[in-house]
Amino acid sequence: MxxxxxxxxxxxxxxxxxxxxxxxxxxxxxxxxxxxxxxxxxxxxxxxxxxxxxxxxxxxxxxxxxxxxxxxxSAIHGGEYGPYRQSERKSMYKTYAAQLIKDGYAYYAFDTPEELEKMRADFKTESNPSPQYDHNIRGKMRNSLTLSAEEVQQLLDAGTRHVVRIKMPQHETVSFTDMIRGEVSFDTSVVDDKVLLKADGMPTYHLAVVVDDYLMKITHAFRGEEWLPSAPVHVLLWKYLFGLDNMPEWAHLxxxxxxxxxxxxxxxxxxxxxxxxxxxxxxxxxxxxxxxxxxxxxxxxxxxxxxxxxxxxxxxxxxxxxxxxxxxxxxxxxxxxxxxxxxxxxxxxxxxxIKRLPAAALAQQVKPFFEAKGINIADEKLLSAVIDLVKERCHLLTDLVEQGSFFFVMPEKFDVDAVKPKWNEAKQLFFAEVIRNFELGTTWNATELEHNFKEIAAANQIKPGEVLLPLRIMLVGGKFGPHVFDIAALLGKDETIRRIKYFLGLL
RNA sequence: GGCCCGUUGGUCAAGGGGUUAAGACGCAUCCCUUUCACGGAUGAAUCACGAGUUCGAUUCUCGUACGGGCUACCA
Missing domain, CATH: 3.40.50.620 (HUPs)
Structure with missing residues (x-):
């Protein structure tokens, strides 16, 4: 290193x-x-x-x-090694391809797509279902290895469509040290003559990655494991073009x-x-x-x-x-x-x-989710307070909306069925009294509210458990959410009373 | 088919010659909670197989099986 x-x-x-x-x-x-x-x-x-x-x-x-x-x-961040789009570097690759040909490491191939298809069909056998353009095949194709120099020159002069292929050596072992896998090696005889330069003059990945990594002075090259089989091509290209000493260290993820x-x-x-x-x-x-x-x-x-x-x-x-x-x-x-x-x-x-981020930071990110549901957040302080109240039960930012929207708008629907069957005159009276009490209340906080609520229940000989769930449904619409008096406290006096009254009208 | 890579609970994984083989997610049960969650506790569940090396292999070696990737003028 x-x-x-x-x-x-x-x-x-x-x-x-x-x-x-x-x-x-x-x-x-x-x-x-x-x-x-x-x-x-x-x-x-x-x-x-x-x-x-x-x-x-x-x-x-x-x-x-x-x-x-x-x-x-990058292409938009700029830098000294641009351009950062390979399409804009097209001319650079040609030079290296030419050098490879000159040195005998690559060759021109004039085979048309149809001819390639035919080759694959002709050589396909049960034991070799996908024949490759390799040392066994290249002698049977139309390329600068099989054609005379004159013929090649003529084809080139005539502007015949062609590609440049790497000439994979036979019986060589190419190995390199992968940062994750250790030493990996390949027998070059089983690697095909990959196309380096396409007929349109663009390089393939194989040529481009090597040339650009060199030109951009890349020291470590990370990529997915799916690239491992073509690594010998890249290693060889490094050896032929720039020297193995300059090759980046590879890591196949x-x-x-x-x-x-x-x-x-x-x-x-x-x-x-x-x-x-x-x-x-x-x-x-x-x-x-x-x-x-x-x-x-x-x-x-x-x-x-x-x-x-x-x-x-x-x-x-x-x-x-x-x-x-x-x-x-x-x-x-x-x-x-x-x-x-x-x-x-x-x-x-x-x-x-969600639990560890401060509410203010969450507020910024969750706002668009509320807006997507048609809820505009005017009061960011309220949003933060809501987030703090509900965030521990949320896995996704969208859960925050589900858990918190009723603080900003009336619930879309109320789970009346959860209350109705057990509803009676006593409860009706109880809530009427709760409303009166709340209306009179000067301090509006969770502890006070809970205390008053339970006192009224006791006075009416109602168990708190029987009226707590109804209250919750009145405020949030369903059986969910944080402690009900925390909700009431944050909702505010007017809104709390409004919802109780509204729900009573639904029964 | 060939080549390459991989293999610890259902999933992510620690560990790398001797361990009761961590932890997390998920699951189950219980506690807490007059909702739903959070939280806490407990539990079920793992070294793919076969040889070899060794006093001793989950750990090292080799095979096998299984999984995956690649096998284009795509990246």
Whole structure:
């Protein structure tokens, strides 16, 4: 390891919503960078023009802003190593591809998609269901290895569509040390001749990742485990182009799993939990996929939960602030096995964070949820008081709305059926007296209210238990909520009396 | 099929030659609470299998099984 400044990157392709696993990769990058006083770069991998989705890049930045994992350098943050979109770096890759060809490490291939399809069909056997363009096959295809130099030149001059492929050596062992898995090795004979430069002149991921990591002086490269099989291609490219000494250290992160395999959007839809960080509206299909943010998660809880999905600090601690994570995170405590996502546990993290965050901070985040329900919050102090009263029973920010909306508006409906069967004249009289007493009351606090209420009950020979639930339903509409006299206290004299009267009229 | 990675309760996981194999989520029961929760207590539940090394393997080695990933001019 050198003493070079730590530089890491997250390199998403702007094709859709930002997945849980993606955010975790961002998080590990970010934590590692900040811990080492390094830079966190966001590079947009938009080399596939067919899959480009307008708005997706902005959406990714929005997600990072929400989670608080802002890049130091990116297409919108700027930086010395730009441009940060691969589409804007197109010309750079060609040079390196040419160098590889010149050195005999790569070659031109003129095979059309149809010819490739035919090759796969022709060579497909039961023991080899997916034939690869490799050392066995390349001699039978139309490329600069099988064609004469003149023919190749003619095709090139004629502007024939072609790609550049890496020429994988035979019988070499490529190995590298993964920060999480230790030494990993591959036999190059079983790796295919991956396309490096596509017919449209754009690089594939394989070329781009190596060239850009080099040019952007990346020191540590983290990505999902699904990239492990193509790692030998990248290692070889490093060796051919820039030297293994300059290669970043790799860490292939374990996958986040759903019920069967990699966690997918489908898992979320099936079991009713989000998979994306924020709501994603696909501009092509107009399909909306719900995000953690809109579901009612706090960013603090979201990243805390994600950090622990595959990593722990070796103690029993589970709740970490971002700052604590920056201090304590370490790659060698990251698991190598995949982790199944548990939505219940995710909600628990959010619950804990709702409890520990001050009401004022929660108020800011929960306001939009109230507004979405048509409840405008004029009095923020009241909102904070409400939050303090109900937050311990809330797992999601939306629970805060359910638990707290009756402080701002009349309940939409009252559970009359819970009261009616046991209702009688005595209770009617009792509440009439309660109203008179409350109207006269000078001090309006929970203790006083409870005291008076119970005195009146005793005087009327009614057990408090028989009238407590009715009172609750009068105030909140149903059988839920904090202590009923705390509610009355916060609701205020006029509103409390108004609701009792209103409910009495319903019976 | 081939290659690669992985495997401690239902889930997240600590531990890494000798332990009663932590803890958390979830679940169950009880306590608290004249609602619902919170909180507290208790409980059920785990080292995939087979060899080897060893006085002794959950821990080390090798196999097997199982799971997952990759196998595009997608990332």
């Amino acid at each position: 050198s003493s070079k400044k730590v530089r890491v990157r997250f390199a998403p392709s702007p094709t859709g919503g930002l997945h849980l696993g993606g955010v975790r990769t961002v998080l590990y990058n970010y934590l590692f960078a900040k811990q080492h006083k390094g830079d966190f770069i966001l590079r947009t991998e938009d080399t596939d023009q067919g899959r480009y989705v307008p708005g997706a890049e902005k959406y990714i930045f929005d997600c990072l802003r929400w989670t608080g994992l802002e890049p130091d350098e 374990p996958l986040i799993l759903g019920t069967n395999g990699k966690l997918s959007k489908r898992d979320g839809a099936k079991y009713g939990f989000p998979v994306f960080a924020m709501n994603w509206l696909d501009p092509k299909t107009n399909e909306l996929t719900e995000g953690f943010k809109e579901k009612g998660f706090l960013p603090e809880a979201f990243i805390n939960m994600l950090a622990l999905l595959g990593w722990n600090d070796g103690t029993a601690q589970e709740l970490f602030t971002k700052q604590e994570l920056v201090e304590k995170f370490s790659m060698d405590r990251v698991h190598s096995g995949g982790a199944k996502f548990d939505y219940e546990k995710a909600k628990w993290f959010n619950h804990e964070w």
